[in-house]
Amino acid sequence: MRTPLTPASLIFPAFLLAVPAHAMQSGEAVYQSVCSQCHAHGTDNAPVFGDRKRWGKLVREGLNDLVPAALAGIRKMPAKGGKPELSDGEVAAAVIYMANAGGGKFAEPSADDLARWRQKADRRIKK
Ligand code: HEC
Numbered sequence: 001m002r003t004p005l006t007p008a009s010l011i012f013p014a015f016l017l018a019v020p021a022h023a024m025q026s027g028e029a030v031y032q033s034v035c036s037q038c039h040a041h042g043t044d045n046a047p048v049f050g051d052r053k054r055w056g057k058l059v060r061e062g063l064n065d066l067v068p069a070a071l072a073g074i075r076k077m078p079a080k081g082g083k084p085e086l087s088d089g090e091v092a093a094a095v096i097y098m099a100n101a102g103g104g105k106f107a108e109p110s111a112d113d114l115a116r117w118r119q120k121a122d123r124r125i126k127k
Contacts, residue, residue: 027097030090034081039098044076047102055102063106063113064120066099067092071121079125088114088121 031039031049038046047054058066070091073079080086081094092114096106109117 024087025090025093027090027093027095030086030094031097034083034086035094035098038077038081046077047098049098050101052103055099055104059099059102059104059106063092063095063099063109064117067095067109067113067117068120068124070095071117072124088118092117 025033036049038044039049042048042051047058070077071080071088080091089109092109096104096108099106
């Protein structure tokens with residue numbers, strides 16, 4: 001039996017894979033356009049960009065904590081900084097950009113890292 005190709009069946013895989021419709025933004029660009037709203041000045045006790053004391057602690061926690069927290073949201077921080085259209089990779093790049101400005105030395109994440117962080121974020125959201 002032939003499955004008719006409906007518009008919905010064409011669109012569905014894009015949602016399933018969360019393929020970004022736009023070119024991936026750099027961590028710096030995401031920080032400037034989204035994260036700096038709160039992280040430039042420490043709104044609601046957000047760790048301030050470049051504050052090595054605050055970020056030093058976070059850097060020691062590591063990306064396995066920080067990225068899922070940024071994806072899922074934590075206390076007053078909304079999921080993905082309130083911009084659900086950002087891809088997971090863009091949010092991770094912004095976390096790395098901020099963490100490295102605070103003394104971290106993190107490299108670009110692999111696809112495996114991103115998949116693991118997404119799983120952790122989903123577990124946080126369900127809690
Ligand atoms: C609306 C304000 C707001 C925006 C926008 C925002 N944050 Fe946050 N962020 C916060 C606050 C508040 C905290 C502190 C949460 C706490 O520990 O109580 C925080 C904490 C964090 C932390 C530390 C998490 C931890 O484990 O303690 C990371 C990483 C982070 N933000 C990344 C980002 C990234 C990346 C972006 C941009 C995509 C972003 N934030 C945008 C408010 C914001």
